[in-house]
Amino acid sequence: MRPKIIKMKIETIIQSAVxxxxxxxxxxxxxxxxxxxxxxxxxxxxxxxxxxxPFVRISKKSPEETGREIGNYILKKVNSVESFEVVKGFLNLNIKNEYWINGLVSSFNESTFGIAEHSEDTKTVMVEYSSPNTNKPLHLGHIRNNLLGYSISEILKANGNKVIKTNIVNDRGIHICKSMYAWQQWGSDRTPENTGIKGDHLVGECYVEFNNHYKAEVDELVKQGMTEELAENNAPSMLAVREMLRKWEAHDLETIQLWHTMNGWVYKGFDETYKKLGVDFDKIYYESETYLVGKDEVLRGLDENIFFQKDDSSVWADLTGEGLDQKILLRSDGTSVYITQDIGTAKMRYNDFSIDKMVYVVGNEQNYHFQILAVLLDKLGFKWGKDLYHFSYGMVELPSGKMKSREGTVVDADDLIEEMISVARNMSAELGKLESLSQEEAENTFRMIALGALKYFILKVDPRKNMLFNPAESIDFNGNTGPFIQYTHARIKSVLRKAAEKQIELTIDIDIKELSTKEKELLKTISLFPEVVKDAGANYSPAIIANFIYELVKEYNQFYHDHSILLEEDAARRNFRLVLSATVAKIASSGMKLLGIEMPERM
RNA sequence: GCCUCGGUAGCUCAGUUGGAUAGAGCAACUGCCUUCUAAGCAGUAGGUCAUGGGUUCGAAUCCCGUCCGGGGUACCA
Known part of the structure; x- marks a missing residue:
């Protein structure tokens, strides 16, 4: 067993030396x-x-002289420092090559370089993401959510947490009834099997159908002289849907059966999409199973005077003490609102798992909602309530503006993935790549590249910001993209394969003194990886990982262009370059894994 | 109205607790494959960091105002 080496970062050493x-x-x-x-x-x-x-004021000397004095001191005290130079007010230290090479050796050696392992004080973090409605298929907005949720889970794990990935499926409510009603009304013989339409898409079509009919009815009523509001509430299909929801809540057998059937279609469809996206969950909750629990919690709160009731018997929380408004928790007819089920879901999770921290991956339009939820959960006595983390991310916009399901301006998740794969396939054929692979292997690679492009495109931008997705331009495979990183990886793997063919063995005895600029840059960048993983965890930002990997492989490509590896005659240097290459491949892979992106061996 | 987030190159985005001459990619133009994968590398061009003030040795970054844009402010989810 190797003794545990506590390696002090050079920055820390220098800081105390200063x-x-x-x-x-x-x-x-x-x-x-x-x-x-x-x-x-x-x-x-x-x-x-x-x-x-900052020290000029203390030293009462010029910046240059102060820098020189501090520099001289450090030079004497810190072994790894080779020399220094003062430029204006900046003290630039040169670190010995030996230090960087040692760093390479340890990152090459440690199988989990930069990735923390579970320890005694491992915290359990539950991450909720995806959270779809069952009345329509997943679209680009969900893709961002799913990719962020999955990635942040991986990043939290890499920071030593135990992570439980969870999903709350909104499987009940008026919108689901709309799809059910449309199916009943305008083609109740349709099934995914006999239409050949994926289940979630079929249900989605029903939902659109409903909205079209409904809109026509409202227009007609308005034409007859009704006000818009009245018309919206009295359109026959709306009345029918409300009746259906009432029946559902009253456990009407036929309604429940239809609901089960259609939701079943949707789940099957979702599963396919999740699988293609490469995301998964440890535990799925369904709103139909949590909203009543939420209602009970609210009633308990009412009992315990945490909440209060108005004359019309609606139940409210007074949050004015927290600088917020009053918030309704149960309607006057006793039915629950959106936040009620979140309370119920929280309670069930609280009972099911020992959670230290709860992370909700939900769009920034719900910032206020989660602010309130945190206060409510705290009032109700959930230990992680007050400091739940709302991972609030920005919207995905199209060149045409916001995506709107009702106007059919959404980019469908399944379509997008298929299209990306087909672009990858064509691109490959054009470049004459992968011809030596079997059909199956090639297809798998196209899939990796397509998803790599999509995932990287979405994850490289700061999650908090809105982002623009231009379908025509976003499917790029050059420059700062996933395929660029994958390509670099494939290149390295190719070199390593050739080294193996030539019986060249990699050794960690790095026996060189001089480093080229590019080599040194790479070593420096490699050494940053552990810090980058921590940073990404602390900031909940896959983008930090993405940008780092790009920087790393970009530097590698420069190195690769300027230096021979296998043709290098000096065996020690050749070995160094091989170890360097292998390490870059390893770090790029483990970074991309945190983004949920696979790396092909060849492309 | 109030709350909140944002505005960096033609476009999409980076830019560390305030530090040196604000960086990438795409698009445009120009070079580099007889050599480990050219999905690559190198170069040219492109900026009033929305705007006006303030804080200080120093501001894209912090504070205040203004303009523009997103989101929220439901007995919707």
Whole structure:
């Protein structure tokens, strides 16, 4: 067993050295926040930079002189520092090559470099994502949600948490009844089997059908002189749907059966899409099973005077003490509202698992909702209520603007994935790639590339921001894209295969002294990976991972272009470059895995 | 109205707790395959960081105002 080596980061060592230096030189102990240790900018000489300005006031000397004095001190105290240079107010330190090479060796050696393992104090985090309605198929908006949810789960795991992925399916309510009613009314012989239409799409079609008929009815009534509001509430199909919902809540057998059947179609369809997207769940909750629990919780709250009742017998929470408004929890007729089921779901989760932290991956239009939910759960006594984390992400917009289901301007998830695969297939044929692979292997690679492109495109942008998806342009395979990263990986794997063919074995005895600029850059970037994973976890941001991997493989491609690997005659250097390549491939893969993106061996 | 998030190159996006000359990709133009995969590499061009003030050695970043845009503010979900 290898003893556990506690490797101190060079930044940390330097930071305390600076503190020491300033204390000893100027008799003043600076605050840690004043000591800025950062990576030297690419266009400057040096590896680590210390900003001198904050100490000028203490030293009462020029920035240059202060920098020199601190630099000299560090040079004497920190072994890894080779030399330094002061440019303006910046102290640039050169770190010994040995240090970077040691870093490479450990990242090459450690199978889980940068990925934390579970420990004694592992926290259990539950991540809720996806959360679809069962009245229509998944679209691009859901894709962003699913990819973010899956990725953030992986990132939290990589930061040492135990993660339970969960999904709350909205399987009840008036919108589901609309699809059911349309099916009954305008073609009750349709099934996914006899129409050949995927179940969720069939139900979605019914939903659209309903809206078209309904709209026609409303228009007709308005033409007859009714006000719009009245017409909307009195259109025959709306009345029928309300009756259907009433029957559902009264457990009417026929209604429940139809509901089961149609939801079954939808689930089967969803499962296919989830599988294609490569996302999954450890536990799925259904709103039909949680909303009554929520209602009970609200009534308990009423009992315990946490909530109050108005004269019309509706139940409310007074959140004015928290700087929020009053919030309705049960309607005057006793039925539950949206937030009621969230309380119920929370309660069930609370009973089912020992959760330390709850993360909800839900769009930013629900910021207010989750602010309220946090307060309500806290009032009701759930320990993680107050600090639940709403992973609030921005919308996906199209060049034409917002996606609207009712206007048919949504990008369907299944269609999009198929289209991406077909683009990957054509692109491959055009480039004359993968001809040596079997049909099956080739298809699998097209799938990886297509999904890599889609996932990376979506995950590379800051989740908090709205993003634009242009179907015509977004399916790019060059530049800052998933396929670019996959391609670099395939290239490295190809080199490694050839090395193996030539019986060249990789060894961790790196016996070189000199490093080229590109080689050193790569070593420096590699060393950042663990920090990047932590950063991504702390900020709930797959984008941080994505941008890092891009940076890494971009640098690798420059290195690859400028240096021979297998043709290098010096065996030690050749070995170094092979280890370097293998490590880049490994880190890129493990980073992409955190994004849910697979890496092909060849492409 | 109030709350909230945003505005960086023609387009899509990065930009660390405030640090050096604001960076990538796409699109445009120009080079590089007899050599480990050209889905690559190199170069040219492209900016009043919405705007006006303030804080300071230093602001795309922090504070205040203004303009523009998204979202929220339901007995919808």
């Amino acid at each position: 503190q020491e230096a300033v204390t000893e030189l100027y008799y003043f102990s600076p605050d840690v926040t004043q000591i800025q240790v950062q990576n030297t900018k690419k266009d400057q000489k040096g590896d680590i930079t210390i900003v001198v300005f």
